[in-house]
Amino acid sequence: MNVQQADVVIVGGGFMGAAAAFFLRQHGRSVIVLERDQIGQYASGVNFGNVRRQGRYLCQLELSNRSYHLWKRLPELIGEDLEFLPSGHMRVCYDAAHIADLEAYAQAPEARELDLQIFSGKALHERFPFLGPEVQGGSYAPHDGHANPRLAAPAFARAAVRAGATVHERTEVREVQKVGGDFHIETSDGRRFSAPNLLVTAGAWGDRLSAQFGEPVPLDTNGPQMAVTEPVPYALKTVIGVYTKVPEEVIYFRQIARGNIVIGGGYRSKPDMLNRRAHVEPRSILNQISQMRRLVPGIAPLNIIRVWSGIESYTPDSLPIMGPSGQVDGLYYAFGFCGAGFQLGPGVGAVMAELIATGSTRTRIHDFHINRFAPAPSVNALKKPARTH
Incomplete structure (x- = not known):
């Protein structure tokens, strides 16, 4: 069976995944988005629609500000109106x-x-x-203001497709493995995908994939x-x-x-x-x-x-999981936005695309790293091994 290849495979077609796909295309990266159901079906499409910055944790405002400046450029940015009203x-x-x-x-x-x-x-x-x-x-x-959440993820996904990304709906990921330098993804219908970079934007199911790579998150x-x-x-x-x-x-x-x-x-x-x-x-x-x-x-x-x-x-600390894996090269996360991710959507997409394409981002996201949920090393693990000659 043929294997579809790309620079980046994104698992999860909500607002974060669709926006990341769009911005990755702006960086010239080939992208495949795999969505188990329909784009924006879950949290992304049914939330309140608040495009607010005030009231966020202060450590989140730099990301929120970056997102706000992208909201201001709609619909010029993606060619569609999300009914954003400041x-x-x-x-x-x-x-x-x-x-x-x-x-x-x-x-x-x-x-x-x-x-x-x-x-x-x-x-x-x-x-x-x-x-x-x-x-x-x-x-x-x-x-600050509000917009229509039903429109957001599908509009960004369409913009990503127009820019050259591939989006597969009704495509459930069955297994993911890292083999050599690539991630090998197999879906429940037998299709296969491969990429050196994997971005998990699977929302309430994101912890299931992170746990497979040794990075469990106590997600509620x-x-x-x-x-x-x-x-x-x-x-x-x-x-x-x-x-x-x-x-x-x-x-x-x-x-x-x-x-x-x-x-x-x-x-x-x-x-x-x-x-x-x-x-x-x-x-x-x-x-x-x-x-x-x-x-x-x-x-x-x-x-x-x-x-x-x-x-x-x-998450227990009400902050998202966002950034690179602490365990696996080429693996990235953006999930667990605690009911406050809608305003952040464009900014998260831009930041994750920048991080994957260039290796760094100018926006502060270190507070959101998945390592904060890593188990503490045991007492025995902290002991230095005896030196032998």
């Missing part, structure tokens, strides 16, 4: 004590590019009169809970999210130009990983309705017309 993002709080947290974040050197503005009291409610009376303060990011999976209302006149242009340490208060929403309000947050469900299904958690939807009425009382009469979930992966 409408502003507001992070609000019910506890006045949390305003100090928002101020400290805004003053951090890493956050200077975000141009954050802090509002409280009368000034807050004059600027955002639709907010409920319990809201005490907020941090406004004027350049969750199903985010989303809802959308009937359309009403477009009036809530700013994306709003609640900063809180009370889990049931976590809520966020955005209104799209056609009038529907997309809502996320609250309790998550546990997905069925065997059948690749995520279920809606009724108590989460009921909590979203209650919390939205508290956050924006004016939306109380609206009807929820659709609810959905997806499959996302989370």
